[in-house]
Amino acid sequence: MSGLTKILDIENLNVSFYSDSVKTKVVKDISLEVYDGEILAIVGESGSGKSVAMKSVMDLLPVYAKVSADRFLFEGKKFLEIKGKEKRQILGNDIAMIFQDPMTALNPVKKIGDHLIENIRRHNKMSKKQAESLAIEMLERVGIPSPEKRMKQYPHEFSGGMRQRVLIAMALCSRPRLLIADEPTTALDVTIQAQILKLLKNLHETEKMNIVLITHDLGVVASIADRIAVMYGGRIMETGTKDEILYNAQHPYTKALLKAIPGTENGKKCKLEPIPGSVPQMKDMESGCPFYSRCEHAGEACLCEFGATHDYSDTHKSYCMNDLKQLNERGA
Amino acid sequence: MGKYIAKRILNAIPLLLLITIICFTLISLAPYDAVDAMTTPKMSDELVMLIRQKYGYDKPLYIRYFRWLDGIVNGNFGYSIVNGTSIYNDLMARIPNTIRLVLPSYLTAYILAIILGLIAGANKNKLADRIIDGFSSVSLAIPTFWIALILIYIFGYKYRLLPILGMNTVGKSGAEDYLKHFILPYAVLVFAFLPGNIRYVRSATITQFSEDYVMVQKAFGASRTEIMFSHVMKNVLLPVVTRLGMALPTLITGAVITESVFGWPGVGPYFVKAVQGMDYPIIMVMLVLSSTMVILGNLLSDILYCVVDPRIRG
């Protein structure tokens, strides 16, 4: 893997929210990279900081958020230092993002076509006519039937799945190197979910578009991701290829998470095991392991320190104070 | 859309009828009526009875209600108790004067409010917003008649620049004289209409800026200016334009206080005088008239909403 180009390269990213002069660390020392040609999934429960981490890439955090990182490169550029106009030329052009709720993501009083044309002409010197035909082409590309007619309609005339397709089309217009998809299917019906995922996978292959997929749904991950980063309480707990995480998870949290998804394994029904307790408040876990209060193996060390690194392969890492090898052998 | 508007009109009718019933009940409950005003204690009981019969006061209440309603609809508003003049004629002479004053002031305030409100809302908590919002909180606390008094003192008494009473100087006419009379009440009214409207536009703008589609546009590299002019503004202006309908009653009763202070020959002083003189046929007509305007105004604003908003229009 190390021979491949890194599209996105982040080391020790920290995001803190300030309110009433109280600082809350929401993302703590996370390191991530996206290689050319892959779909990286960031998995975690709601409140784990996965969305915040990616919004920091897009400059979408509220003013009371502070972002810092030891390294933050997008295609080799120091991304945190780029601001203003220069940044806007990259956003929506080289990186695009789509969001959880397609129902509110489009301006209700603007026609679909105008959304697309405006976005195309923002990043490309193009006549209105050219932009229009490109927009129609893109709508067709994402599977919207009779696109000419649809161009003149307003968002409320589209279903949720169709709107998500429109947003994907908007992102696609400038052929971005990286698409960040923030829970793109969570607000949709199950059957539509599968269609959208298939579309994303398809675009990933044909358009050479790298994708970061943020989700809480391991089922979604299983269907399209190449690599997975598991996040909890603002930290990354374990990263690895899809198979390494789904079939050879090492971290107690990942294992607990896997047990909590409904499904069948080798044809027989599995018992569903919820993770005891609930996601702790961000401010209650400054330095220790965020999973401390819910982890069955938690010890003294976990309370005050986070993350001895365990390497299992070039790609598979986990962060836990316990001696995981011993722990997992005992458990097996 | 047609169905929705029809439904709204059907809703407004019973509301209007209800208000006329309330009005009529209040008139009937009043301690004395129009006939009492026409008669004198010296008249014989028979004569009084005759007058009562002539004006239909011997009929049962509901018949009198329908007659009264019929009168209102046909422009027969009854007569002032105090000086016996036709209320319809009085109002017809005064309403145009009020509109001449209120319409330009309201439109000025409205346009200013849109500009200032958008600026404030787009720069929430920044300097521009603090100044504009500070201005509207302070001016919301200032009684219009007080501002009027201060302006009268400064421009009328201290520097003697402008006349302080009426619409024209007696014996003079012409645009210049009119404008000189017009400017002070106009300024006061603009000041009075401004803060509420600024607040409304500002909060609508802030709400729009917190919508998801703004974040999405940011993610697609749109600048703040682009987001403002190409997305937020239209969304803010839709409800703001429809609000214009609700200002309809302002055309008649929106300047009662200011007109009274400046002796502007509009509806205001007429109404205040009627209240002081307990001239309640006039008061009741005003009640019916102004509530009708409110209901029509709301209706108009609903219809405007249907016309301009694609979500309903479709």
Next chain:
Amino acid sequence: MNRWKRIKKAFLNDKGAIVSISFLILLAVISLIAPILPLNPNKTDILHLLEAPSVNHWFGTDEVGRDYLARIIYGGRISLVVGILAMVMSTVIGVSVGMVSGFFGGIVDSVLMRIVDVIQSIPWLILVTVVGIFMKKGLLSIIVVIGFFSWMEIARLVRAEVKSLKERDYIQYASFAGIGALKVICRHLIPAVMPTIIVAASSGIANAIMTESALSFLGIGIQEPLSSWGKLLQTAQSNLQNAVYMAIIPGFLIVLTIFAFNKIGNLLRIYLEPRVSEDLA
């Protein structure tokens, strides 16, 4: 409890709020101790008519030589009393109507909300004067008239909130467990809508004071021998040329008072409204 601490902090951090509260406390104290102050609002002095503010008369004298400071203090008492009592009245009516309407729903709700529609479709100035002519002129009738016709907004707010609270599990459970309506309302609903009530009450006082002063200024509010700030401004209008301080001082006090109540109301709104809590994603 945490919420009240935050409010306290917010107030202490806001200079405008500190000034507002101090001003209102000062006003309240002066109004309360007015009778024991060596001031007589009714003593006329024909040798000193319309005298500008001086050492003897801090705020000058009025057209019949009465000490204007005393007039203003006693006028302020009336303005505040009208403001507070009218607010109490409109809050009680508004909360009761909104509570009943939201809690019982159905026909009761439709009828009450229709009434609110009707009353709200009459401009306030017209409404207040119409009812005013059926009452004997006096302090009480001003309070009743203002209080009786400014409850609709509170009723709407409370109704909306009660309607959404009713869907919450704990209220549904209470009804399911057979706890009486009155008990549910008193134990659960009133405490829950308290923030709304407090915010509405704060701006309610401001509105009532504004209404009273406008009516009195037009000569259809407070009547002689009583006086209020609005009434003082009415008198000031005829002496504007000779004694502008008679207009400036009471007007300025009205502005400060209304601004202070609005300021407090707005701050409370920010910190009491349920939806404004941390949105840490």
